[in-house]
Amino acid sequence: MNESRSVFQSLVIYFGALLILIWSAGPFLWQFSTSFQLDKALTEGTPSLIPNPFTLEHYYNAFIEKGLHHYVLNSLIVALSTTALCLIVGSLAAFSLSRLDVKGRFGILTVILSVSMFPQIALVGPLYLIASDLGLLDTYTALIITYLALGLPLVTWVLFGYFETLPREIDEAARMDGVGPVGLLWHIILPMSLPSLVTTGLLAFITAWNEFLFALAFTSDSDSQTIPVGIANFTNQYYVPWGDIAAASAVVTVPLIVLVLFFQRHIIEGLTQGGIKE
Amino acid sequence: MAVTMTVPASERTPGKSRALPSALWPWLLLLPAFISLASVSFYPIFNGLYLSFTNRSLITQDNDFIGIANYVQLLADPPFWNAWWHTIWFTVISTGLETFIGLAMALILCETFAGRGMIRAAMLVPWAMPTVVTSKMFGWLFDGQHGIINFILLHAGLIDQNVNWYGSPDTALTTIILADVWKTTPFMALLLLTGLQTVPKSLVEAARMDGARAWTIFWHIRLPLLMPTLLIAGLFRALDAFRVFDLVYVLTGGGPADSTETLSTLSYKVLFSTLQFGYGSAVSTAMFITEGLIAVVFCIFLVRQIRKTT
DSSP, X not given: OGGGOOHHHHHHHHHHHHHHHHHHHHHHHHHHHHTTBOHHHHHSSSOOSSOSSBOOHXXXXXXXXXXXXXXXXXXXXXXXXXXXXXXXHHHHHHHHHHXXXXXXXXXXXXXXXXXXXXXXXXXXXXXXXXXXXXXXXXXXXXXXXXXXXXXXHHHHHHHHHHHHHSOTHHHHHHHHTTOOHHHIIIIIIHHHTHHHHHHHHHHHHHHHHHOOHHHHHHOOSTTTOOHHHHHHTOOOSSSOOHHHHHHHHHHHHHHHHHHHHHTHHHHHHHHHXXXXXX | OTHHHHHHHHHTOOGGGGHHHHHHHHHHHHHHHHHHHIIIIIHHHHHHHHHTTBOOOTTTOOOOBOTTHHHHHHHTOHHHHHHHHHHHHHHHHXXXXXXXXXXXXXXXXXXXXXXXXXXXXXXXXXXHSOHHHHHHHHHXXXXXXXXXXXXXXXHTTSOSSOOOGGGSTTTHHHHXXXXXXXXXXHHHHHHHHHHHHTSOHHHHHHHHHTTOOHHHHIXXXXXXXXXXXXXXXXXXXXHHHHTOOHHXXXXXXXXXXXXXXXXXXXHHHHHHTSOOHHHHHHHHHXXXXXXXXXXXXXXXXHHHHHHHHO
């Protein structure tokens, strides 16, 4: 196709590509740069992408004054627990639907996927009442239980798609050797599915790491609040501390971006086979 | 784990003794997922439906069945319809823009050029970022005084004076739509790209041989074949846009002058600020019904489209 392209067409494509790059990376680059600039530099004169002078003041404020590390720790505990539970419960369900004799499995899959489309605001009230009755407000447990259900549909769906691509012959061979269903899953299917487990684990992690609504409703102190709630509450009385917010944004987003860029190929493949394949 | 113990136990028990368990296995493995979804998704939906017929309040401790009184109040409640229209407007405009721009991006990415892999990777950045961070980031980009967007537009001569983007009722909802479009379009483009890549190359090549122009190829070959993907991606995006909460709550909190209030933020306020769980549940149930209607209409359209193309 390359040969048949005119100079004009090539120009259009490269210009478009440049626009996409600016669109995708530009705003966060500016946010990142902001986190290293003095408030004075941010509010005066011409904005500059290169911090001058360079300062770590905002990072100091975010951690020392606003206690960002508390939120990071809470988020890590909640997100990692959610990821582990999602992978366990999701792989059991996906394995059952893909490899065992389940009647109406596509019906079940459709129901599971449609659950993820429920408006979360319709769930938060009743769940709040339950959590309150059980004394689970301001605990990690309430968040982890909720996030498990939020992440589960996508995890199950993507893992199901991956399991379906594994050859059926291995099931037969395992059965011949007298290996039961759980043995088949644990010793054969899961080890073969590591790339997909990494992708789905990452998706579950991102879901839990980024979730805001339930965290806002269920938690009220920095011992249990997660990062999104912490950042949302990052305000000073008389002005908006954009620099501090930018620093906190960088702290919570950069690790995520690194992970995503590292696994990007798997993510796109995993999501498209799960979400769009007909 | 119990897993390793199960293997030897079932190893040498062929035939009848395993007949019953083997029929139960699939359901046993599905059980944890069912329990999770039933308790965190299905139960709350039904409980919310029930609550919407009560005057449950955490302040007065009322908890009586009052029939459809909440819904009667709802239908005559201007803030509800205000939020309803904002939500529909937000959903239609942002989904439309995201699909349109996403398609344009996908068409560019469909071509081979140097650095394509890098761009595809960069496009995951907006998607991966927490929505709260996106919200704060747009708060800074579109800041009325020192925001860089105002600076750029001012120096490009497109505006005469600083625009108070999300601080003014005229432009606040637009700013939120822009933030949503920024965040979700690249991902939409990546989904559409995988759809475009399933269009047989030979078909496009053949058309090109026959001297078809790029526009004709797009309109008569790629677009019809992409339609199912486009509609499904659009449906998921629309349902997601309809529940918008984080962006609005963090950037404007529904203001100024309720100009960005959406159904999610309104429900949240009724639930957790006034603690009227009965009325709040009526708002969220009405929202659930509207969302269900959108899904049904979309699905009918989708089925019709697929029938037409096949």
